[in-house]
Amino acid sequence: MGDDPKKEKAVHALPMPDPRTVPKTDAAVAALFELHHERVYRVARRLTGSREDAEDVLQTVFLRLVRREEPVPAAEEAASYLHRAATNAGLDLLRRRKASRSEPTDDLDRHPDPAPGPESSRVDRELREKVMNALAQLNPRAAEIFALRYFDGYGNREIARLLNTSWSTVAVTLHRTRAKLQSALKGDIQ
Amino acid sequence: MSRHDDKPSLDAVLGSIREDAPTRTEIDAAADRVRAALGFDAPVASASPIHIESCADFQALMP
Numbered sequence: 089m090g091d092d093p094k095k096e097k098a099v100h101a102l103p104m105p106d107p108r109t110v111p112k113t114d115a116a117v118a119a120l121f122e123l124h125h126e127r128v129y130r131v132a133r134r135l136t137g138s139r140e141d142a143e144d145v146l147q148t149v150f151l152r153l154v155r156r157e158e159p160v161p162a163a164e165e166a167a168s169y170l171h172r173a174a175t176n177a178g179l180d181l182l183r184r185r186k187a188s189r190s191e192p193t194d195d196l197d198r199h200p201d202p203a204p205g206p207e208s209s210r211v212d213r214e215l216r217e218k219v220m221n222a223l224a225q226l227n228p229r230a231a232e233i234f235a236l237r238y239f240d241g242y243g244n245r246e247i248a249r250l251l252n253t254s255w256s257t258v259a260v261t262l263h264r265t266r267a268k269l270q271s272a273l274k275g276d277i278q
Numbered sequence: 279m280s281r282h283d284d285k286p287s288l289d290a291v292l293g294s295i296r297e298d299a300p301t302r303t304e305i306d307a308a309a310d311r312v313r314a315a316l317g318f319d320a321p322v323a324s325a326s327p328i329h330i331e332s333c334a335d336f337q338a339l340m341p
Binding site for chain 2: 114117118121122125126129130133134137139142143146147150151154162163164212215216219220238239241266269270273276277278
């Protein structure tokens with residue numbers, strides 16, 4: 089599973105925005121923001137590899153709720169709803185970036201790691217970028233399933249429940265998506 | 279070692295992506311900027327913070 093539920097429980101006691109200063113529905117969205125912004129940011133950051141893009145995703149996800157473009161999820165569904173919203177917004181951003189090719193897909197050069205380790209080497213970053221771009225070009229549903237499984241640690245049955253599909257569909261999708269990524273990255277990986 | 283062996287596996291790259299976690303400072307700074315952009319108040323430590331412990335608490339915030 090993704091985030092630690094105990095940690096989420098602890099966050100419930102954090103101070104919230106003063107509801108006297110914002111309309112009630114906005115107060116509900118603001119409350120969701122305080123509870124879940126970290127989850128949304130972490131998901132987006134993993135997908136995009138970029139601080140600026142992750143921040144864009146964070147803003148986009150909650151702006152849609154503020155503008156009523158998406159219904160405000162019930163409290164008990166908020167974590168999974170926002171996790172999926174962040175995943176899809178992150179993948180959308182990668183697709184648009186790939187299509188436009190107007191700017192680099194990571195900002196690690198703009199915000200260099202102060203103590204880069206072996207895993208943040210140039211080769212690693214290039215490979216990471218290739219993997220994410222290849223993933224973003226796949227069927228959106230398959231890309232979402234793959235991201236939930238390999239980046240967020242959801243099990244196949246959890247993904248099936250989350251996406252209202254069968255365990256076998258998830259398993260087959262993951263198998264096919266791995267094969268497609270292996271093929272797309274041929275020459276770069278074993 | 280062959281040249282093939284020098285290349286990482288797909289699982290190694292996926293693991294690298296999975297482990298790339300942002301710092302607390304980075305998350306907090308991003309949250310502060312987005313809060314400001316969306317017009318949310320910064321969380322304030324008051325004597326009576328809102329506690330959400332149940333669906334009823336959350337629903338009380340809805341119109």
